[in-house]
Amino acid sequence: MNNKELQITATKVRKGIVEAVHSAKSGHPGGSLSAADMFTFLYFEEMNIDPKNPKDPNRDRFVLSKGHTAPGLYSTLANRGFFPVEDLKTLRKLGSYLQGHPCMTETPGVDMSTGSLGQGVSAAVGMALAAKLNGDSYRVYALTGDGEIQEGQIWEAFMFAGAKGIDNLTVVIDNNGLQIDGKIDDVCSPYPIDKKLEAFNFNTICIDGHDFDQIRDAFAKAKECKGKPTAIIMKTTKGKGVSYMENQAGWHGKAPSDEEYEQAMKELDEQLAKYEAEV
Amino acid sequence: MGDIVKIATRESYGNALAELGKVNPNVVVLDADLAGATKTSTFKKAFPDRHIDCGIAEANMTGIAAGLSTCGKIPFVSSFAMFAAGRNFEQVRNSIGYPHLNVKIGATHAGITVGEDGASHQCLEDIALMRTIPGMTVIVPSDDIEAKAAVFAAAETEGPFYMRFGRAAVPVINDNPDYKFEVGKAVVLKDGTDMVIFACGVCVAEALGAAEKLAADGINAAVVNIHTIKPIDKDTVLEFAKKTNRVFTVEEHSVIGGMGSAVCDVLAEEYPVKVTKIGVYDRFGKSGPAGALMKEFQLDAEGIYNQIKAKI
Numbered sequence: 001m002n003n004k005e006l007q008i009t010a011t012k013v014r015k016g017i018v019e020a021v022h023s024a025k026s027g028h029p030g031g032s033l034s035a036a037d038m039f040t041f042l043y044f045e046e047m048n049i050d051p052k053n054p055k056d057p058n059r060d061r062f063v064l065s066k067g068h069t070a071p072g073l074y075s076t077l078a079n080r081g082f083f084p085v086e087d088l089k090t091l092r093k094l095g096s097y098l099q100g101h102p103c104m105t106e107t108p109g110v111d112m113s114t115g116s117l118g119q120g121v122s123a124a125v126g127m128a129l130a131a132k133l134n135g136d137s138y139r140v141y142a143l144t145g146d147g148e149i150q151e152g153q154i155w156e157a158f159m160f161a162g163a164k165g166i167d168n169l170t171v172v173i174d175n176n177g178l179q180i181d182g183k184i185d186d187v188c189s190p191y192p193i194d195k196k197l198e199a200f201n202f203n204t205i206c207i208d209g210h211d212f213d214q215i216r217d218a219f220a221k222a223k224e225c226k227g228k229p230t231a232i233i234m235k236t237t238k239g240k241g242v243s244y245m246e247n248q249a250g251w252h253g254k255a256p257s258d259e260e261y262e263q264a265m266k267e268l269d270e271q272l273a274k275y276e277a278e279v
Numbered sequence: 280m281g282d283i284v285k286i287a288t289r290e291s292y293g294n295a296l297a298e299l300g301k302v303n304p305n306v307v308v309l310d311a312d313l314a315g316a317t318k319t320s321t322f323k324k325a326f327p328d329r330h331i332d333c334g335i336a337e338a339n340m341t342g343i344a345a346g347l348s349t350c351g352k353i354p355f356v357s358s359f360a361m362f363a364a365g366r367n368f369e370q371v372r373n374s375i376g377y378p379h380l381n382v383k384i385g386a387t388h389a390g391i392t393v394g395e396d397g398a399s400h401q402c403l404e405d406i407a408l409m410r411t412i413p414g415m416t417v418i419v420p421s422d423d424i425e426a427k428a429a430v431f432a433a434a435e436t437e438g439p440f441y442m443r444f445g446r447a448a449v450p451v452i453n454d455n456p457d458y459k460f461e462v463g464k465a466v467v468l469k470d471g472t473d474m475v476i477f478a479c480g481v482c483v484a485e486a487l488g489a490a491e492k493l494a495a496d497g498i499n500a501a502v503v504n505i506h507t508i509k510p511i512d513k514d515t516v517l518e519f520a521k522k523t524n525r526v527f528t529v530e531e532h533s534v535i536g537g538m539g540s541a542v543c544d545v546l547a548e549e550y551p552v553k554v555t556k557i558g559v560y561d562r563f564g565k566s567g568p569a570g571a572l573m574k575e576f577q578l579d580a581e582g583i584y585n586q587i588k589a590k591i
Contacts, residue, residue, distance in 0.1 A: 126346020
């Protein structure tokens with residue numbers, strides 16, 4: 001996909017996020033929207049996956065360590081063809097296979113159950129280690145929040161991955177700067193994230209998480225890097241794409257009202273029309 | 280009953296893994312800087328490429344095991360019960376239990392028989408914690424033979440397992456030719472009519488000793504080894520409760536939530552009968568030699584005998 005196609009797809013992913021969270025009347029739009037471009041690039045460009053064969057043992061793996069942004073993952077998987085986009089409206093409802101947080105036993109395409117912050121990178125390390133032990137060539141990707149890295153276990157996982165040189169692992173940190181209680185540097189600053197990860201023997205790459213050229217380039221560099229895991233620290237805007245949600249901590253875990261939903265969909269449709277006109 | 284041969288079940292764990300490694304190439308063993316103590320060093324020596332030392336980071340070790348298992352490996356996560364089940368409860372629950380992953384937890388140094396290290400390392404709550412996790416199989420082997428059998432059974436059975444091993448040497452009691460280990464199937468070691476003693480782990484041999492003393496007083500106690508706490512062998516629990524109408528449970532664990540509670544869960548619903556839970560009574564352990572602690576906590580044969588006599 002070229003950048004325009006990626007932008008169009010990411011906007012559709014964003015619409016799915018808003019649709020799902022509005023239908024559920026709860027959920028986490030802010031961090032889903034900030035990572036929407038990353039989700040899109042991973043599933044439409046970067047990862048070797050097949051929606052028709054979601055359990056293919058040779059597939060690349062993805063672990064959504066910041067599991068509360070499940071709407072972002074679900075919308076991406078749906079748009080990629082793992083399940084019908086229409087089903088996004090069942091998010092969080094009784095009987096739905098779209099649980100509030102990712103559940104690998106329920107949802108096609110979900111490689112690890114997550115939701116309790118700080119645990120996903122460890123699982124991703126295990127998957128990457130399995131590939132090394134088996135001589136398999138698949139790669140493993142994990143996405144964490146920037147607030148999430150306040151969890152201690154994450155640093156245990158980083159220390160292990162760095163110490164053992166697990167170079168088939170790429171961790172993306174969504175640096176949208178906000179967590180539930182406010183700005184991450186007010187709550188308990190994890191900065192400087194890149195310097196800390198460098199000290200943990202990571203190949204670190206800082207990018208704009210809404211710029212597809214930079215995203216593409218970062219993954220190419222991650223693949224080239226041998227003997228070290230890569231961390232992509234991407235600066236993003238929480239709530240990206242919906243004007244009133246952007247940079248508002250309050251939209252971390254709240255569903256839009258009917259009126260807010262209409263406005264969000266109108267804005268996203270306008271963006272979509274603009275991107276489509278540019279093709 | 281073999282009278283002299285004694286071996287710690289953690290030793291059995293390490294030996295079983297080394298044997299298992301030969302026949303099952305998917306078995307990998309994880310440690311958190313305790314391979315010498317958990318005895319997985321035996322496996323490490325034989326299969327260095329399949330032994331992963333995670334350093335002193337049990338939470339991460341548990342998550343790595345979860346990830347390995349999603350890619351076809353059979354990870355045995357090894358640490359002291361205090362950390363494997365206690366420190367890691369939430370990792371085990373969310374990263375292994377909830378996705379029902381094929382991870383085997385080998386928890387050594389359980390209970391007061393840890394000895395001199397004292398209360399901080401004497402986990403008396405792990406059975407309670409682990410048996411509440413949906414889909415978790417919980418096994419507390421009583422001796423070398425049972426511990427080895429449990430390790431092989433765990434590797435052959437899909438799903439999460441918690442296996443509890445001890446630090447101190449315990450007598451081999453299952454060395455009869457008819458012995459057969461089956462997950463979820465209790466072992467009747469001594470039949471009896473006056474009462475039944477359900478025991479697990481290091482307390483099984485002690486319960487047999489207590490039954491001998493009771494026999495000298497003319498009391499015919501049955502002794503049943505409940506090696507699988509979950510899923511518990513309901514049929515055997517009910518059979519012996521009905522046969523004797525007096526139930527004792529003995530475990531090197533808190534009386535809150537352990538094997539005794541699991542037995543009570545069955546009996547309260549299906550056959551209410553008087554049960555006395557013998558174990559550690561809502562308190563922490565102490566430093567001291569394992570044998571002296573078993574005596575102090577009245578979990579040796581003499582102590583169990585005395586506690587039973589006081590209740591009848």
